[in-house]
Amino acid sequence: MAMTATEKQRYARHLSLAEIGAAGQSRLKNSKVVVIGAGGLGSPSALYLAAAGVGKLALVDYDVVDLSNLQRQVLFTNADVAQSKVAAAAKRLAALNPDIEVVAHDLQLTADNILDTLREYDVVIDGTDRVSTRYLINDACVILGKPLVSAAIHRFEGQALTYLPERGPCYRCLFPNAKDGQVPNCADAGVLGVLPGVMGSIQATEAIKLILGIGELLTGRLLTYDALTTRFDEFTVARRTDCAVCGEHPTILTPQDAVPKSKTTAAQRALISHSTPRQLQLRLGSAAESTTPILLVDVREPHEFERGHLAGCVNVPIGELAARMDELVASLSGSSRGRSSRPDVVFVCRSGGRSLQACEMAVGARLTAVPINLDGGLLAWARDVDPEFVVAPV
Amino acid sequence: MACTVRVASPLRSYTAGAASVDAVGHDIAAVLADLDTNYRGIRFRMIDEHDRIRPHIRLYVNHDAVTSLQQAVHPGDTLHLICALSGG
Ligand SMILES: [Zn+2]
Secondary structure, eight states: OOOOHHHHHHTHHHHTSTTTHHHHHHHHHTOEEEEEOOSTTHHHHHHHHHHHTOSEEEEEEOOBOOGGGTTTOTTOOGGGTTSBHHHHHHHHHHHHOTTSEEEEEESOOOTTTHHHHHTTOSEEEEOOSOHHHHHHHHHHHHHHTOOEEEEEEEBTEEEEEEEOTTTSOOHHHHSSOOOGGGSOOHHHHOBOTTHHHHHHHHHHHHHHHHHHTOSOOOBTEEEEEETTTTEEEEEEOOOOTTOTTTSSSOSOOSOOOOOOTTOOOHHHHTTOEEEOHHHHHHHHHTTTTOSSOEEEEEOSOHHHHHHOOOTTOEEOOHHHHTTTHHHHHHHHHHHTTTSSSOOEEEEEOSSSHHHHHHHHHHHHTTOSSOEEEETTHHHHHHHHTOTTOOOOOO | OOEEEEOOGGGTTTTTTOSEEEEOOSBHHHHHHHHHHHSTTHHHHHBOTTSOBOTTEEEEETTEEOOOTTOBOOTTOEEEEEEOOOBO
16 A cells, blocks of 8 residues: 555654665554553553554553543543543543554453453554553453463562464463562552653553564563663563463463452451541540450551551561561461450551452451451541641652 | 672561671571571571471572572672562
8 A cells, every 4th residue: 555645744753764664654554453451651661652654553541530540541631531441542642643543442451351352453562560460461361362461560660561362471471470479560559651651662662563573572582661760671471381371271261350360259348347547546545444455457558558558567568468478477466466366457548459468368368357448548548537648649 | 708698678677677688697597597697587588487488488599599498508609689679
């Protein structure tokens, strides 16, 4: 297909590269790429893929733009806050390059819809922020035989790996298994805003090389980037013959939704108590007289904890809770010494989400005391009880 | 003589934020034991009750993947602790 005069002008710097030229640009135009997660990684990768002239570019997300996204999600502007991410992103990408087709999939990927959603695309880019979704996407790509460019970030560190069907290891070969609770995400731990800019740009580069069939890909090589020390490193990753999805005897033959992280049942979840900030304030005020001692566990990251926490709180970040449950049991028996009953354990975090996850883990780990969630978290505490209380940003 | 341990971002809460620390030991098991005496609890985040590397963790000596805790470590080597990340 002949290029229009405006296309020739738009892609002039590609056309003068011998590795791309008119033939390569036409391959880009005929390619279809899907970016999953319109977040920190998805923003730069989608922008560069649109700019590069990928003919059909799809975005998958189900979230809305939050003001706290704008520190790194460069697809969006202030005016997009509270708007659908994929709708705002589609508008932005179409404005950047009106010659391409942009598709917005406003949905949450599940085992039921993932194969149909990904089927028509040539390359899949994973920029999601949950480890369970990463496995869902990886398994779907292996099953469909689609190349997958993965990247992930945490605080100042990034990782990237490209999966090529039949030619290299998949994400499960790299990390056979991980649970959401073991692997903290950006909302929990914070992230340097420019870090996903680097890693998402690497993902776009991989996708473009893959489409063009040039260069060497991150196949069988895990790339790591430490922004704090400005260090790139790479580690070879071999295909595992016992991989559950791409190995010789796969046990995952269709995509599967993640089992709940702590395998808590509805009956177990019913064991979790809930407390409003005012109820907790009253409970703490009467702690001295109460026969039931109270243990406060703050499951935020240390840097959040340092900025301000409730008196007497212990800090066990959510990502460490599973591994430190024994320690918690030990401190429980310590704090109940001399009292007649077992302590109540109250989990707190910034907004009540991580602490609820902690309550579920406590139930799953059979921590005998009934876990109590501070509903609304410390933000609610600052709003309803102590306006002076400083709640650190994540 | 010590080897250098490069610490994955999610494990730096144990090392007071340090990206790189020193440890001694003739093999991986010894290095991890030494690491754990200085940064209590860090080993259990990587190695389970059956002395297996957890499935969301990878260890490399220099650039060789560690498959056994008996793998030798030499002075001046770098042990990389790599942890699955989920942020996007
Ligand atoms: Zn695999």
